[in-house]
Amino acid sequence: MREYTAVVERCPHTKLYVGYIPGFTGAHSQGATLEELRENLREVVQMLLEDGEPKMEAEFVGTQAVMV
Numbered sequence: 001m002r003e004y005t006a007v008v009e010r011c012p013h014t015k016l017y018v019g020y021i022p023g024f025t026g027a028h029s030q031g032a033t034l035e036e037l038r039e040n041l042r043e044v045v046q047m048l049l050e051d052g053e054p055k056m057e058a059e060f061v062g063t064q065a066v067m068v
Contacts, residue, residue, distance in 0.1 A: 017034055
């Protein structure tokens, strides 16, 4: 079993949660709830993994606060 870190945002216009896995081409989805988004991302990743192990283009490191 593999674990990936997803970045999640909420669209202020549609109110949908949007998520993607940094560096994993094609691994993105959306959902009306966080649970729906998680399941949709899981399904997308499962489909992508059917083509073989991905070559990750980036690695999630974290977030930073920027004061201006």
